[in-house]
Amino acid sequence: MRVLVIEDDAMLGKAIVQALEDAGMSVDWVRDGQLGDEAAAVGGHGLLLLDLGLPGRSGLEILRSLRTSGDKRPILVITARDELDDRVTGLDLGADDYLVKPFEVKELLARMRAVLRRHGGQAVSVLGTSEIELDLSSHEVTYRGLSQVLPAREFALMHALLERPGTILSRAQLEERLYGWGQEVESNAIDVLIHYVRRKFDKDIIHNVRGAGWMVPR
Template identity: 60%
Template sequence: MRVLIVEDDPMIARSLDRALTEAGMAVDRVATAADAAAALAIQEYSVVLLDLGLPDASGVELLRRLRANGNDTPSLVITARDDVAMRVAALDLGSDDYLVKPFHLDELLARIRAVLRRSQGRATGTVVAGEIQLDPATHEVSYRGTTAVLPAREFALLHALAERPGTILSRHQLETAIYDWGNEVESNAVDVLIHYVRKRFDKDVIRNLRGIGWTIPKAPR
């Protein structure tokens, strides 16, 4: 697996380089947007770690140019800026995830794995959230080595949660998701469906927050 680090701060770049190399990845590093564009033009990368504050152009601008040229290398934005506008801009431009400095190495590795899984999923049409993989074409769901084909309503519920891992959905939001799939909704439908899904896989597949809603965690802990 080949990773490109686009980071102008030498300390961060060196630390990332060493850590990712130790994790078994092949690492290239550049410090400017121009060098990054050049590297991406001649080499295929599994993932790009992109700092937004580059000396010659913003990371957002680099991302925009890459996507405009049809380059869809999975990207993970790493930045010191965490204002909402910046985050939205990066994600809108096809950044796959967003990590704010400082961060733990474990988290970075988990996010890289998630980005890779999602990009592979994109290629095959599957949805990946944490430890769950869903195939909307076949309603096939895999979780911790168990694979099963789910009935429409169970799949609809799980799909709604998996589309936005880490986001809590309320009962009403889940009901709407099931309804969208063309089914009648009874008052306890959500509880029943979740009960079935948990029985099929494991209690931990869907987390419940008392009175608030349900979620699928973003990354396994």
């Protein structure tokens, strides 16, 4: 999953980016409200982490603008403002959750999973088909009775494919989901990841649709 972090605190921002990348996510980070507004408008992110006290434009203004325009992506507010009125305002404007600084990375990841579950109509942090199951919290994939914990990038690949089983994702779409802005992507990076996953399980876990991309069967 690709995440947009809008946070002006350098130390916290770096820690969040590292934690999300370690969890197999692709992260884009901006430190200014105006740039955050522009980055959010570009799209391509499955979830936004939004600070409120930003230079350029406040987080509440960004939140209001996104929801007014019909943007329904999950938004988790991360802020030092712990007053009840601030939390109520953020939630009323359309935030999916509100996490007060300082917080532990484990709680941030758990709240992100909970927000994504609600948006996906799921009760647990598991994606799957009739043959494949992906545990979002442990990064464990089970396929035809065989279970493996995947490294971050392989997990991100399976996460992208399992969000919409039966849907073909092109190379460009997968690269967009797996890599953030400014990251150099080798021309065969997706092929290599698919090879690694198939080698762990079976070639049939991911289907190639010639000339179009890849998919996992429903």
